[in-house]
Every structure is written in C-alpha cells, then in structure tokens.
Amino acid sequence: MINNNYKNLKDSYLFSDIAKRVASFTSANPDKKVIRMGIGDVTLPLCTSVVNAMKSACDEMSNAATFKGYGPEQGYDFLRNAIVDYYKEQDNVELAADEVFISDGAKSDIGNITDLFSDDVNILIPDPVYPVYVDSNIMLNRNIILADANEENGFLPMPDQSVKADIVYLCSPNNPTGAVYTKEQLKIWVDYAKTNNMIILFDAAYESFIVDKDLPRSIFEIEGAKECAIEFCSFSKTAGFTGTRCGYTVVPKSLVVEGMNLNKMWLRRQTTKFNGVPYIVQKGAYAVFTSEGQKEIRANIDTYRENAKIMAETLTAKGFKFTGGINSPYLWFKCPNNMGSWEFFDFLLNNAAVVGTPGAGFGKNGEGWFRLTAFGSKENTIEAMDRLSKLTL
Ligand code: PLP
Numbered sequence: 001m002i003n004n005n006y007k008n009l010k011d012s013y014l015f016s017d018i019a020k021r022v023a024s025f026t027s028a029n030p031d032k033k034v035i036r037m038g039i040g041d042v043t044l045p046l047c048t049s050v051v052n053a054m055k056s057a058c059d060e061m062s063n064a065a066t067f068k069g070y071g072p073e074q075g076y077d078f079l080r081n082a083i084v085d086y087y088k089e090q091d092n093v094e095l096a097a098d099e100v101f102i103s104d105g106a107k108s109d110i111g112n113i114t115d116l117f118s119d120d121v122n123i124l125i126p127d128p129v130y131p132v133y134v135d136s137n138i139m140l141n142r143n144i145i146l147a148d149a150n151e152e153n154g155f156l157p158m159p160d161q162s163v164k165a166d167i168v169y170l171c172s173p174n175n176p177t178g179a180v181y182t183k184e185q186l187k188i189w190v191d192y193a194k195t196n197n198m199i200i201l202f203d204a205a206y207e208s209f210i211v212d213k214d215l216p217r218s219i220f221e222i223e224g225a226k227e228c229a230i231e232f233c234s235f236s237k238t239a240g241f242t243g244t245r246c247g248y249t250v251v252p253k254s255l256v257v258e259g260m261n262l263n264k265m266w267l268r269r270q271t272t273k274f275n276g277v278p279y280i281v282q283k284g285a286y287a288v289f290t291s292e293g294q295k296e297i298r299a300n301i302d303t304y305r306e307n308a309k310i311m312a313e314t315l316t317a318k319g320f321k322f323t324g325g326i327n328s329p330y331l332w333f334k335c336p337n338n339m340g341s342w343e344f345f346d347f348l349l350n351n352a353a354v355v356g357t358p359g360a361g362f363g364k365n366g367e368g369w370f371r372l373t374a375f376g377s378k379e380n381t382i383e384a385m386d387r388l389s390k391l392t393l
Contacts, residue, residue, distance in 0.1 A: 014361035047296035053287035075102025128362035178324015
C-alpha cells in the first residue's frame with residue numbers, strides 16, 4: 001500500500017542540527033549577537049513595483065468586472081511573453097511563449113519533472129548538490145549515479161564516457177558551491193547529451209547573479225540545447241519571491257524523446273495535476289520585467305553581490321580556497337587546518353558567533369568544505385567578516 005522507497009530517504013538533520021547547536025550556543029552566551037549566514041533565503045523585501053502590481057491585482061480581484069477565477073494552468077500570456085522577451089534581450093535566446101510554463105517555484109517543478117520519465121531511468125547527479133534532485137528520485141526508486149564535484153574539477157563535473165546515464169541534473173550558478181559552468185563546458189555537456197540520448201535538467205535558479213558577460217545564464221544559449229535540455233528558473237532569489245512563490249520551466253518543443261514530445265507531455269502533466277499560480281502573484285512577477293522593476297531588483301541583487309565581494313575579500317585575505325561569490329550569492333570554502341565541516345561549524349560559532357552551513361550536508365564531497373551566503377544585511381556581513389578575519393586559525 002505504501003511507497004516503501006520513502007524508507008530509503010535519509011532524514012535531513014542539516015538545518016535542525018544547525019538550529020540545535022545555535023540554540024545551545026545562544027543559551028550559554030545570551031549576550032553574544034549571532035550572525036546567520038547559513039540558510040539560502042533572501043532578506044530584502046519585495047521591490048515597490050512588485051508590491052504595487054500585486055496591490056492593483058488585488059483591486060482587480062475585488063471587482064466583478066475584473067475578477068479572475070481559474071487561470072491557464074501553464075500561466076498567463078502576459079508573464080510568459082515577458083519571460084520570452086527577457087530571454088531574447090538578456091541571452092539572445094528565441095523561445096515561444098508556449099515553451100514557458102509558470103510555476104509556484106523551481107522546487108515543485110524540479111520535483112515533478114520526474115513524472116515524465118520511466119522507472120528504469122538512470123540519473124546522474126553531481127555531489128555535492130541541492131538535495132531535491134536526489135530525494136525526488138529516491139522517492140521513485142530511480143537508479144542514481146553520483147558525479148564527483150570536487151576541488152580537482154572546480155566543482156564542475158564534466159561528462160564521463162564510462163558512465164551511462166539517461167538524465168543529468170546540472171545547476172549553474174551552483175548551490176552550494178557557487179561554481180558556474182562556462183559556455184564551452186556546457187557545449188561539451190550538450191554535445192554529449194545529444195550523442196548519448198541524454199536529457200539535461202538545468203537548474204538556473206541563480207542566473208540573475210551572473211555578471212560576467214561571457215558566462216551563460218541559460219543552457220539555451222548553447223547550440224543544440226533545445227533538443228536535449230529543460231531549464232528551471234525562479235523569482236525567489238532574483239526578486240525576493242521565496243515566500244511569494246513563482247518560477248518557470250522552459251520545455252522546448254523540439255525536445256522529442258522516443259517519439260514523445262516533452263513539451264506536450266509537460267503541458268498534459270501540468271494541466272492534469274496543477275491549477276496554476278495565483279493571478280496576483282503572476283502580476284507581481286510580471287512587474288519584475290518592467291524597466292522600473294528591473295532597476296529595483298538589480299539594486300537588491302547588487303546589495304547581495306556587494307556582500308559577496310566583502311566576503312570574498314576576507315576569505316582571500318585569510319588565504320582560504322573558495323569558489324563562488326562573484327557570479328553567485330554563495331561562497332564555498334575549504335575549512336582551514338583540515339577541519340571537518342561540522343568541526344569548523346562549531347569553531348566558527350563558538351569563536352565568532354557566525355553561523356554557516358557545513359558542506360557535508362550537501363553530499364560526501366562537501367566534507368571539509370563550508371558554505372556562507374551573501375543574503376544577509378550589509379552591516380551583518382561586514383561584522384561577520386570582521387570577526388572572521390580576527391580569528392586565529
Ligand atoms: N534550485 C536551487 C539550486 C535552489 O537552491 C533553490 C532554493 O534554494 C531552488 C531551486 C528552489 O527555488 P524556489 O524557491 O523557486 O522553489
């Protein structure tokens with residue numbers, strides 16, 4: 001009766017363990033100000049354009065003449081078209097509006113996409129990784145092959161001819177490592193996927209943090225990707241929608257596997273199991289693409305990027321090896337003196353009252369590494385880095 005695969009899920013104690021250790025530190029040191037740089041959640045509020053758009057959408061909902069009931073499951077055209085324009089302007093990528101599916105965030109779609117594939121599919125997942133890729137496949141007892149992401153490959157694994165997989169998850173800019181694939185590297189993945197009939201599930205949740213013009217924000221900047229890739233994106237980190245909930249998934253119409261068109265399959269899946277994102281939220285997301293909205297969200301992203309810069313400078317001055325920080329809100333560094341991830345967590349908490357995330361929580365290759373996020377306030381970031389730089393290691 002029961003899906004026994006759930007027994008194979010490892011309980012994630014990562015954030016509850018962190019919370020317990022922080023609670024015991026705080027009760028022993030009530031006078032110390034703890035600075036949290038662990039959880040990847042934004043702190044700046046929604047920008048004015050988004051809030052105003054949602055308020056006026058609320059007014060529309062309060063009036064019988066403009067009230068909206070069920071909307072299209074795959075999203076309103078105004079938002080899908082705005083996303084098409086964004087891809088064209090930012091990346092020179094041509095999409096059709098019906099290749100864009102609006103969702104309540106990237107996590108749901110990343111979890112739900114498994115519906116499109118058969119039970120005997122082989123899944124390649126980098127380690128360390130955003131845990132949703134692993135757990136959503138364990139729930140279905142899919143065969144998971146881990147690809148090592150480590151210091152040697154800059155936490156950017158490349159195709160390995162000896163490994164046969166049907167699907168690969170790639171996340172760039174990466175959570176937790178902040179590493180970003182170049183166009184050349186993604187071209188190798190795309191060519192490999194096409195030759196080996198593989199599908200790339202590309203998680204671009206952090207694309208808006210890319211500043212380096214040569215780095216790809218979208219897999220569809222790579223020639224041939226429309227025949228082998230699906231892309232997930234989100235307003236969460238781009239525009240502070242972590243609590244508001246909106247994202248989108250791009251499924252190209254030219255993605256055809258074993259005679260099945262994945263765009264049509266995803267449309268069928270969504271229209272069957274999903275009833276769309278609230279009109280009010282989609283209006284808010286639409287405002288992100290107006291010129292005022294773009295200015296406002298860019299200012300917020302710049303605040304986080306400025307934090308990341310301050311953090312990168314401190315880590316560099318301390319002689320830490322790290323990835324991320326420039327094109328990503330995450331900084332991922334090697335724990336000093338060969339400390340383990342949790343050992344360094346305790347050290348940093350006890351000696352600097354700064355909370356980060358132990359890399360071991362993201363997979364075996366994360367052991368000995370540590371993640372800090374740039375999503376805090378500038379004031380706290382400066383203070384935390386000041387404390388870190390004064391540590392005797
Ligand atoms: N993908 C990655 C790599 C993430 O780190 C996150 C959230 O932290 C998500 C997807 C989920 O984003 P959303 O808030 O849109 O569900």
